[in-house]
Amino acid sequence: MRRTAAALLLALTCCAGPAPVAAQATLQEAVAEVRGAVQAVVPLAPVVDRSEDRVSDAAVAHIIRWEITSPAYYERRLRSPIWPGGASGVTWCVGYDGGHQSAPVIRRDWAGHRAVARLATTAGITGTKARDVLPRYRDIVTPYDYCARIFRDVTLPAYHRLARRTFADGWELLPEDAQGTLTATVYNRGASMVGSRRSEMVTLRDVCVPRGDVRCMAAQYRAMCRIWRGTINEAGLCGRYNDAARLAESAK
Incomplete structure (x- = not known):
């Protein structure tokens, strides 16, 4: 289904x-x-x-x-993940903002993703900090x-x-x-x-x-x-x- x-x-x-x-x-x-x-x-x-x-x-x-x-x-x-700007965090798919999620939620929602462990590390990172860490995640493909x-x-x-x-x-x-x-x-x-x-x-x-x-x-x-x-x-x-x-x- x-x-x-x-x-x-x-x-x-x-x-x-x-x-x-x-x-x-x-x-x-x-x-x-x-x-x-x-x-x-x-x-x-x-x-x-x-x-x-x-x-x-x-x-x-x-x-x-x-x-x-x-x-x-x-x-x-x-x-690949992007940073939309402002208060956003590292974001992938259709606006899924890792910065505004907890690591357990990311691991639950993306359990089938081969890079789920790395995506979970974006939890809580927002604003310019997310912009700065974005290069670490740009190789991840969804x-x-x-x-x-x-x-x-x-x-x-x-x-x-x-x-x-x-x-x-x-x-x-x-x-x-x-x-x-x-x-x-x-x-x-x-x-x-x-x-x-x-x-x-x-x-x-x-x-x-x-x-x-x-x-x-x-x-x-x-x-x-x-x-x-x-x-x-x-x-x-x-x-x-x-x-x-x-x-x-x-x-x-």
Whole structure:
């Protein structure tokens, strides 16, 4: 089952195609802006075999596309660990930040990785210290198919549970793809509802989701663009949330 899911994920994400070079750079900058903060507050949990933790294939493809562009781009540029910047630690796969995990968690999540013992030593190393130690880990390779499986089976269920708790009122009224857009939003932006930058999140929680209104959700995703307008992240993050809006609207 897991192998089948990974193969389907690969097929879905291949269909999106690679983004232009400029868009790839903008996307990586956008990811770096939020990754450290999100990973710091959302611990990655082991997979639990519960149907409610399943993220739809379309939503997984959406997240993968906006995190790494495509499997081909991942294989060219992201097979080895990177340091996204800021408060991040040594990071591999789809935003798995070793600096914000404990060594036992890394060993559990990546038990099948041939370099798991070395990856576990990245635990707790963040910021410029992570930047400085990165060369020690650049020879470690995580192939896309393995990365995709761990991302889907280990990483996403934790964020899906967080999204379900955050948007609990009306969650069950939503189609799987619409639920997946909320998981994608929490993965990218966290679950905080505090501050003017979070007004669309509050409307999602208090108005759209309780009504099961996917058009309302789409409108809030598009409205989020005002947060990044005029910044270096506008193209990447506005594109991401316009895509989320389309996925919500098409959800059945």
